[in-house]
Amino acid sequence: MAIVWTVPRGISPTLLVAPLIKEFLAEGEGTLDARLSAVGTICASLEKQVGRTFTSISAASAAIFSGAAGAATVPDALRLAVMRTLSTEVIVRKPAPQPFSEKVGKRLGEYLFALRDPRNDQVFHVGHGTGNQVFASVFEALGELENLEGADGPAEANPAVTAAKISRIREIYDAGSAVEHYVLVRALGTSGTADIAVHAVVEALRISEVGGGLTNLAGDATDKDLRATRVEELALRYSADPAPELPTPSVVLHVPGSARAGATAEEIYELARQEWSAGAAVRAEAGIPVLVFADSIIRGAFRAQSWDVSTRNADGSMLWRWSGDVDEDLAAKYVGTEITPHNVGLKKWPVSGWVTRLTTARPGAAMPGPRKK
Template sequence: MATVWTVPDDITRVLLAAPGIRDFLTNAEGSGVVSDPKVRLAEFAAVVGALGNNAGRTFSTVRDAAGVLFEGPAVGGVVVSDALRLAVMRVLTAEARERKPAPNPLSPRVVENLGLYVYALRDPRNQSIFYVGVGRGNKIYSHDWDALGEAGTLDSESVGDPDRDEARRAWIQRIRDIYAAGHSVDHIVLRHRIENAHDATAEAREAVHVVTDALRLLERGTGNPILTNLAGEPVDLERRAMSVEELAVQYSASPAPQLPVPGALVRVPAAAHRSLSAEDLYEAARGPWPAGAAARNVPDLPVIVFADNIVRAVYRVRSWNQVGANADQLFRFTGEADPELEAAFVGTRVTPDRAGLKVWPTHGWVQRLTTARPHGR
C-alpha cells in the first residue's frame, strides 16, 4: 500500500477555491514569496498550465510531482516558490493504493493469432505513449515483467536491435512509477499478423495507418480530433489499434453459432467498453440505422449487437420509428433482450465473412433476410 497524489481533472476550479492559493495570490508572506503581485500571478499561471497538461495524472512521491509540475520546461522556466508548491500539493488528491499485479502471459492460441506485431506502451496517468516496439509472443508484456522483476521474458521474442541501456533504464523507471502509483501499463497492439510485403505503395500506406493509429491514442476526445485524419470513421475498422487484452478476448472467443435468418447485425463500437451499462448499451444499439422496409416488416426481428467482432447483446425488435428527414431513411427500433439468443451468442466472435462480406460497412447495419450471399461476394 502506497500513497499517491492525483491532479484533479477540474484543477483550475479546485485551485481557485483553495484558501492556500488565495492567500498566496493576495499576501506577500511565506517562504520565498516575492512582494510583487504580478510575479506571484505569473508563478500561478505557469503552475496552472503545468497542472492542466497533467490533469488526471498520479504521482507516487512528492519529488516526482515537483519535477513534473513545478520545474523546468513544464513551467516555462518560471521559478516556483515553496509557498505555491505547498499550496498546490495540499489540493492534490492523496489516497492509498495497492499495486496492480503484473499481466499474465497470453495463451498459445492468442500468440499464434498475433504473429509478428507492432505495439505501444501507454501511461494511463496522462495517456502518453512512452514506448513503441515490435515483437512476437509475450514481448508486449516483457517490459512489465522486467521492470517488476517478475517472470523474465517468458515466451517473447524481440525483433531488431536491442534497446540502448539509457532507453531501457528510462522505460523501466516509467513502468515502476506507473505501478507504484496504483496503475498498470496500457498495452496497445498497433498492427499484428504482419507479413513480408513487396509493394512499396502498400508498405507506405500501412506506415501511414500505423502512425495514425498511434496518434489516435493521444487524442483526449473524439468530438473534435486534433488529427484531421480521424474525422469520421476509418475504413479499416478491423485493423485499427486496440489493447492486447481486447485482442486476446477476440482470439480466445469461440466462433458465433449459425446466424439467425431473417436477422440483422449492428456494429456498436461503444459496446466494447466494460463500463457501459445495460441501459446505455440498449440505447446505443437502437440506432438510428438504415434498415430497409423488408427488415422492418419482419416480426420480432433478432438484432445481434457486436463490437470489435465480439457479440455483446441480442435484442428482438418490436417496433420501428423513423428518425430525421424522409431522404435519410434512418430508423430506430424498440425492443427487448432475447435471453435465449444471448446465452448462445454473447461473448462469441462474428466476422464479416459470416455475413457474406469482406468488411463490415461503415454505417454498421447488416441485414440478413435470406441465406443467399450478397451480390458479387
C-alpha cells in the same frame, strides 16, 4: 497503500476550484492580485508536469517549484495547498495485464507494439516481438516476469533505454494506473520494410496526444487489421469462436461504436438505437432478437419490443428507432463470438449496417406479413 503526488490533465481548472486553493485566494497573505499572480505561476509550472507522478513530496516540490519562474515569490501556504491537492492515496495497485493465449500469439505472428501512458496519452516506448513480448516490460517492472510465458524476444541493446522504460512503468503503476498496450503492425513480412516503418510511426502517433495533426490520416484506410489496436481487443478477436446458428427471425446491426473499450450493454443498446430502415415484417415481430456487432465480433444481444418513427423522408419512406431490452440468454450464447457475412447468407456486409434474417431459406428476404403465432 501509498501516497503519491500526480499532476493530471486539465490541472489548471482543477486547481482553481480546489477548496484549499479557493481558501488561499480568499484569505491568504498579501493582496488579491499578488495571490492570483502566485496561483498563475504555479499553474504554469504544473502544466509542464502534466502526467507525472511523484512518489515523494520532495521530488514533487523540486519539479513543481524549483524550476518555475517566479517560484521564489510563491507563499508557503500556497505550496502546501498545492501539494495536498495533488496528493492521492493509492490503495490497490493495478494488476499485471492478461497475457495472450497461445492461439492469439500464433495469429499475431511478429508484430510492432507501443506502450502508452494513460495519464497523458503519451506513447513512451515502441518495440517488436512475438507471443507475449508486448507485456514483458510491465511484468519485469512489477517483478512478475517469471510468471509470463512466451515472452522470449529481443532485449534492449541500450541499458539506459531499459532503465527509462522500467522507471516510467513503475511510475504509472505507483499512481494507480496501468500501462496501455497497443499492437501497431501485425504479421510482419507481408509488405516492404519502408512501408512497415512508415505505417508503424503513423499508428504510434495516432494513439498519442500529438496524433491529431498528422496529414497521413487524411483519407485514412478503415481496415481494422491496419489500425493500432488495444491488446485486449486483439485477444477478443483472435480467440473468438464462430457464432452459432443465428436465431430466425432476427436483425443483425453493424454498430462500430459498440467496439469501444469498456462499453456496457446499456451503452451498446443506446448506440444500436440509431435510425434504421426497418420494414413492416421486422416491426411486426414482437420481441425480435437484435444482434449488434463490430469488427466481426458480436457485442450485444437484445430484443426489440417496439418501433417508433424517427424521420419521415420526402419520398414517403420512414426511418425507425427500436426500443427493447438486453436478452441475457442471447447474450450468453452470442456475445463475444465471431460473425461473418456468411452467417446471414451474404458475401459482404451492406453499407447500411442493417441485415434481417427472417427465414432460414433466404436470409435477408422480406416476408409478406406478420408471422402467425
